[in-house]
Amino acid sequence: MWSLLLPLLFSAAFFGFFRRRFDDLPAVGLSAVAGFLAFSWFGMAGYWFFGLDAGFALSAVASVAAFGLSAWRFGLHAPRLASIFKHHRAFCIFLALAVAAFSYLSLTHFVQVEPDGWYSSGNTWGDLPFHLGVIHYFVFGQSFPPAYVIFDSPLGYPFMADFSTALLMPGASLQAALLFSALSWFLALMLLSYAVGLKMGFSKSACVLALVLLLSSGGLGFIDFPAAAVRDGIGSALMAKDYTILPPTAWTNVVTSLLLPQRTLLFGAAVFAAVLFLLLHASRRHDFLLAGALAGLLPLVHWHSYLAAMGVAVFYAVSARRKVWLWFFLPAVLLALPQLAWSLQQLTPSSLIHLQPNWTANAWDPIAGAAFWLMQTGFWIPALLFGLWSATREQRQRFLPFGVLFVLAAFVSVHPYAYDNLKFFFFVQWAAAFFIAAGLVSLWQRKQRVLQVAVAVVLAVLVFSGSLSIAREAGLHWRLYDANDLQLAEWAQSNTSRSAVFLTSTAHNHPVSSLAGRMTVLGYPGWLWSHGFDYGSVQADAKAMYAGDAARLESSGVDYVVVDANVRRDYAVNDEFFSGKPVAFQNAFYRVYAVGTRTSSNR
Numbered sequence: 001m002w003s004l005l006l007p008l009l010f011s012a013a014f015f016g017f018f019r020r021r022f023d024d025l026p027a028v029g030l031s032a033v034a035g036f037l038a039f040s041w042f043g044m045a046g047y048w049f050f051g052l053d054a055g056f057a058l059s060a061v062a063s064v065a066a067f068g069l070s071a072w073r074f075g076l077h078a079p080r081l082a083s084i085f086k087h088h089r090a091f092c093i094f095l096a097l098a099v100a101a102f103s104y105l106s107l108t109h110f111v112q113v114e115p116d117g118w119y120s121s122g123n124t125w126g127d128l129p130f131h132l133g134v135i136h137y138f139v140f141g142q143s144f145p146p147a148y149v150i151f152d153s154p155l156g157y158p159f160m161a162d163f164s165t166a167l168l169m170p171g172a173s174l175q176a177a178l179l180f181s182a183l184s185w186f187l188a189l190m191l192l193s194y195a196v197g198l199k200m201g202f203s204k205s206a207c208v209l210a211l212v213l214l215l216s217s218g219g220l221g222f223i224d225f226p227a228a229a230v231r232d233g234i235g236s237a238l239m240a241k242d243y244t245i246l247p248p249t250a251w252t253n254v255v256t257s258l259l260l261p262q263r264t265l266l267f268g269a270a271v272f273a274a275v276l277f278l279l280l281h282a283s284r285r286h287d288f289l290l291a292g293a294l295a296g297l298l299p300l301v302h303w304h305s306y307l308a309a310m311g312v313a314v315f316y317a318v319s320a321r322r323k324v325w326l327w328f329f330l331p332a333v334l335l336a337l338p339q340l341a342w343s344l345q346q347l348t349p350s351s352l353i354h355l356q357p358n359w360t361a362n363a364w365d366p367i368a369g370a371a372f373w374l375m376q377t378g379f380w381i382p383a384l385l386f387g388l389w390s391a392t393r394e395q396r397q398r399f400l401p402f403g404v405l406f407v408l409a410a411f412v413s414v415h416p417y418a419y420d421n422l423k424f425f426f427f428v429q430w431a432a433a434f435f436i437a438a439g440l441v442s443l444w445q446r447k448q449r450v451l452q453v454a455v456a457v458v459l460a461v462l463v464f465s466g467s468l469s470i471a472r473e474a475g476l477h478w479r480l481y482d483a484n485d486l487q488l489a490e491w492a493q494s495n496t497s498r499s500a501v502f503l504t505s506t507a508h509n510h511p512v513s514s515l516a517g518r519m520t521v522l523g524y525p526g527w528l529w530s531h532g533f534d535y536g537s538v539q540a541d542a543k544a545m546y547a548g549d550a551a552r553l554e555s556s557g558v559d560y561v562v563v564d565a566n567v568r569r570d571y572a573v574n575d576e577f578f579s580g581k582p583v584a585f586q587n588a589f590y591r592v593y594a595v596g597t598r599t600s601s602n603r
Helices: 002-018 024-050 052-074 081-087 089-109 122-141 160-168 174-199 204-215 221-232 234-240 254-259 263-281 285-296 303-320 323-334 336-346 366-377 380-390 393-411 418-444 449-475 483-495 525-530 536-546 550-556 565-570
Strands: 112-114 117-120 478-481 501-503 560-563 583-586 591-594
Touching: 002 024, 002 052, 002 160, 002 174, 024 052, 024 081, 024 160, 024 174, 024 263, 024 285, 052 160, 081 089, 089 112, 089 117, 089 122, 089 174, 089 204, 089 254, 089 449, 117 122, 117 483, 122 160, 122 174, 122 254, 122 478, 160 174, 160 263, 174 204, 174 263, 204 254, 204 418, 204 449, 221 234, 221 449, 234 449, 254 263, 254 418, 254 449, 263 285, 263 303, 263 418, 285 303, 285 323, 303 323, 303 393, 303 418, 323 336, 366 380, 380 418, 380 449, 393 418, 418 449, 478 483, 483 583, 501 536, 501 550, 536 550, 560 565
Parallel strands: 501 560
Antiparallel strands: 112 117, 117 478, 560 591, 583 591
């Protein structure tokens, strides 16, 4: 667990710097973001040239040096927790409850180890194996440049969240690394979101309510719950389905669909909030330079967060008409350009921008579009309009870029899978929550019984579906890997070359790619399609190789062929052909044939 101290040392070093300009509460959030970014990028610098161990060593040295320098320059200071609680009591209570709930969900979703295997659930059950594959590629593969473990391609996907998790593992378990990183980013996001709300002129109560609305987001799907509860009982109705999912699937709950399963967005959103806070506070050149530096380090953390931050910054800069904004854009653009060049290696024609009217409804009809948004978002849009109407002119101007982002994301898809625009809508929800909350608080404070009842009803409608989704998520428990999976992963780690290539099924949770950090010919097609890959020819090659095409096996560089029940569902297996190959590993579910030249350990 000692490796967890390194990002903490970086954060403590930055806290000495940030507390000179900001209150302790935002200073803690900024320090957590800057600390993890420094830990990650110093580690990447060492990994780039010498591998993960060197990256870890460089981060360790840099963290100790940064802490020592900060202690010498600024002194040693701890956050004044009593003062924070005194001035932000409601937020502190909310934060404690939110962190406790997120911790429980993380403990049960980020690889819960039990005697019969490893467990997860919900959307995390679907997304976690990809992130585990990237993490274990860095830990066990340790080759540069990083590549997809499920496809022969450079890793254009933003990998810094997973790399920072891998960087923690020399001194921490996988579970501890996953939990610590996620909680650090979640805590920073909550702290900085609250600080941004205050900076925009909203009251403390409105800022707390905004975060409640954000985390409990959902549409009108709850209308099916009462009848189901009467018919089947509350518990059975709750677990029967996610009430935020309404066909066509779109505006799902932020926690269960984004913050929990999508680690890149969680880290990216925390950095985005830090950048926005610094921009709202900026008055001098070095303020803009710092915000630009954080923004410039965002792309390999999360491209959507970078694009959202840059879009907001452009609008604010145009409104301000001050040359000092150039000091933001210089580092924000120059630092991002090499990351852009790296990520563009993955771009294919299927990744190009295309029209998608009314998002997943994919319909130009205004009536159908209005019905779609009403069911998906519930009262969010009318409540937002009221909040904007009751806000100040300056506050409305602050929201303008988020409104433009909503329109663009509602009609233009930048992914093969239009649903992924949800990552842009997250930032719209994030900003809108403050205006909705402020509008509701202003009505409540008029102390008129009719208005207060109306506020209570609107609030209930806004949070009911999302609350059901989170409650259901807490009760889900799905096995992700069983003993056979873990045995295969352990064998592959210990007995195969780091550069070994496996031919496997397309199961999303295959242990070779997700746990052993070894390259597979073709992994889960759903990820490959949504990431913009054209994998048709590779799929044909995999089919031919399982059918016994010796020439393709040799030319493809495959070293091991894995045969199991999942493979037989994907392909027709020529058992007679493989019976002449040596069996390298076998258990109750898997049989692995050695067919290539890299079949000796090279660890």
